[in-house]
Amino acid sequence: xxxxxxxxxxxxxxxxxxxxxxxxxxxxxxxxxxxxxxxxxxxxxxxxxxxxxxxxxxxxxxxxxxxxxxxxxxxxxxxxxxxxxxxxxxxxxxxxxxxxxxxxxxxxxxxxxxxxxxxxxxxxxxxxxxxxxxxxxxxxxxxxxxxxxxxxxxxxxxxxxxxxxxxxxxxxxxxxxxxxxxxxxxxxxxxxxxxxxxxxxxxxxxxxxxxxxxxxxxxxxxxxxxxxxxxxxxxxxxxxxxxxxxxxxxxxxxxx
Numbered sequence: 044x045x046x047x048x049x050x051x052x053x054x055x056x057x058x059x060x061x062x063x064x065x066x067x068x069x070x071x072x073x074x075x076x077x078x079x080x081x082x083x084x085x086x087x088x089x090x091x092x093x094x095x096x097x098x099x100x101x102x103x104x105x106x107x108x109x110x111x112x113x114x115x116x117x118x119x120x121x122x123x124x125x126x127x128x129x130x131x132x133x134x135x136x137x138x139x140x141x142x143x144x145x146x147x148x149x150x151x152x153x154x155x156x157x158x159x160x161x162x163x164x165x166x167x168x169x170x171x172x173x174x175x176x177x178x179x180x181x182x183x184x185x186x187x188x189x190x191x192x193x194x195x196x197x198x199x200x201x202x203x204x205x206x207x208x209x210x211x212x213x214x215x216x217x218x219x220x221x222x223x224x225x226x227x228x229x230x231x232x233x234x235x236x237x238x239x240x241x242x243x244x245x246x247x248x249x250x251x252x253x254x255x256x257x258x259x260x261x262x263x264x265x266x267x268x269x270x271x272x273x274x275x276x277x278x279x280x281x282x283x284x285x286x287x288x289x290x291x292x293x294x295x296x297x298x299x
Contacts, residue, residue, distance in 0.1 A: 052246035071288035089113040117227030118176040148195040208250040225257035
C-alpha cells in the first residue's frame with residue numbers, strides 16, 4: 044500500500060522534552076518527517092492540544108511544514124492554509140451538565156474554547172456561555188479517591204452526551220459525543236481526496252485508539268498503554284528512542 048497521509052500525535056509520540064523541560068522534536072524525527080514530506084506524503088498533526096497551544100506552535104516552527112491540524116481530539120480540523128473545515132462544540136446545556144457533575148464530584152474542570160484554555164479557577168463560580176470544545180476533569184488525591192473518579196466517569200459516559208477519554212487514572216478529557224481524531228481525519232481526508240486505506244497514523248494515548256483503528260496502518264508507540272498497543276497494527280519504539288522516525292523510515296523504505 045502506498046500511504047499518502049501520515050497522522051502524528053504529539054505528546055508521548057512525536058514530542059520529547061529538551062534540557063529546559065520544553066517539548067521538542069528530535070533531530071531524527073525531524074529528518075524522517077521531512078523525508079516523508081519530500082516523498083509527497085501529507086503530514087498531519089492530530090492532537091488533544093489546542094491549535095493555539097505553545098507545543099503545536101513549536102512543532103510547526105521546528106519542522107517548517109504547512110501542517111493540516113486535527114486538534115482538541117478532533118473538535119477542530121484546519122487545513123494547511125488555515126481554513127477551518129470542522130468545529131464540533133458542546134451544546135451549552137450539555138457543557139453546563141458536565142460542569143455541574145464536576146462540581147458535584149469535587150474535581151477540577153479546565154475548559155477549552157475556540158480562543159484557548161480557561162483555567163479551573165475561572166470556572167469556579169459558573170460556566171459562561173462560550174463555544175466550548177473540550178473539558179479536562181482532574182481529581183485531587185485529597186478530595187477524590189479513585190473509586191469516586193471512576194463513578195464520575197461512568198456518569199459522564201452513561202449520559203450519552205459526551206466522548207470521554209482517560210488520560211491518567213485521575214484525569215479525563217471530555218468532548219461532545221461523536222468527536223474523536225478518526226472523525227476529524229476522515230473530514231480532512233475527504234477534502235484531500237485520500238482514502239483511509241492510504242493513511243498511516245502513529246499515537247500512544249487512549250485518545251488515539253479510534254484513529255489507530257480507522258487508519259489503513261495504525262502504529263502505537265512502545266510507551267503506549269497495552270490497550271492502545273492492541274488497537275494498532277504494529278508497534279514502534281518509544282518516543283524517547285525516536286519511535287516516530289523509525290516507523291516513518293520503515294514506511295518510506297517499503298514504498299521505495
